[in-house]
Amino acid sequence: MMLKLQWYNPTIKYQPGKQMELADTLSRSTLADYTSEVETTPVSMLDFLAISSEKLIQLQNCTKEELSNLIETINSGWPDTRAQLPISLRPYWDVRSEIAVSDGLIFRGMRVVVPPSLCPRMLQLVHESHLGIVKCKQRAREVLYWPCMNADIEETVKNCARCAEFQNKPAPQPLMPTKPPEHPYQEVGTDLLYYNGKHYILTVDFHSKFFEVDELLDESSTTAICALKRQFARYGIPQILRGDNGP
Known part of the structure; x- marks a missing residue:
């Protein structure tokens, strides 16, 4: 492209989209008699969860009981400012545009929002293999979310006696004594x-x-x-x- 343009001396000017009538009209205007013949297949978020029926029912019940205010806020719309939210919902303010309700659960993207009562159990499952802070965070971020999840994982790993016992430690180095100088104040x-x-x-x-x-x-x-x-x-x-x- 640079070789083709080297014969010219173009001047680039920014043009707002609202002033580009032709391009703006073509990008938004649709044909009146246009009908789509593409067949759509409904997709459930539950199809992507590797969870048993019993655990799914437990998760749905806990979500309904503990996060009912969050579900109501998502369905009715978020307020204009964080201060207008109840204190219990303020930790979700920063991710408000990413969370949605589906099949009785709350999702942040493809990750399930865990109710507070199930967080200790999820921490236990995440840290079950004693993989360390980085690996535990990576494992949890694939499927789970709750406020302060990273801090909870760090605290759990740091307080684990088995991780402290088998963590990687640098090999002890031999002492390197300083050779005494030959003269005073040298x-x-x-x-x-x-x-x-x-x-x-x-x-x-x-x-x-x-x-x-x-x-x-x-x-x-x-x-x-x-x-x-x-x-x-x-x-x-x-x-x-x-x-x-x-x-």
């Missing part, structure tokens, strides 16, 4: 500390283990540098200064 370690309402900076000589502490007026880098300069003026500038990568 290598120095430093850190900030807080004690009794005051801030201090501490330096330790790796050769003699001699340490010195200076009080700081604040924790700014300028104040810490000035304190270290005073110490280096007394004992000499070290070749290596070690810290804990603090701010």
Whole structure:
């Protein structure tokens, strides 16, 4: 396309759809004698649920008892603002355009909205294989939905003793001791500390283990540098200064 247009110098201008009468009319106007001969087959959302008859009846009954206000709101229409909703329905406000009622159940797309009383059982089924947080979320998002579902799954996995016992842990690394320097004040370690309402900076000589502490007026880098300069003026500038990568 770019090769065909290189001979021209086109100017692109935006035209609102309401001002494009021809295209707008053709896209909306239908023929008066047009009849569709395509046969339609009714499809039920229950055909896509892998659930037994007993569990389906239980789910429908719990939905009718616990989410009747939500069903009524979906059928009658949502209010203009979130504040006009009852407190129990406000968690569904952000997904109001995605949920619908079908066959006695509430669906968010292809996912079933779970009543509050069945959420613990669904959490147990989702975490039955101890797959971890990411896999459990992925498994639940395929068929289920309830407000704060991700947070509930995270809390369930984190509090699982078996997951904590067999979770992947990095292999313990051997200790790597620092070789002692040959001369005093050749290598120095430093850190900030807080004690009794005051801030201090501490330096330790790796050769003699001699340490010195200076009080700081604040924790700014300028104040810490000035304190270290005073110490280096007394004992000499070290070749290596070690810290804990603090701010």
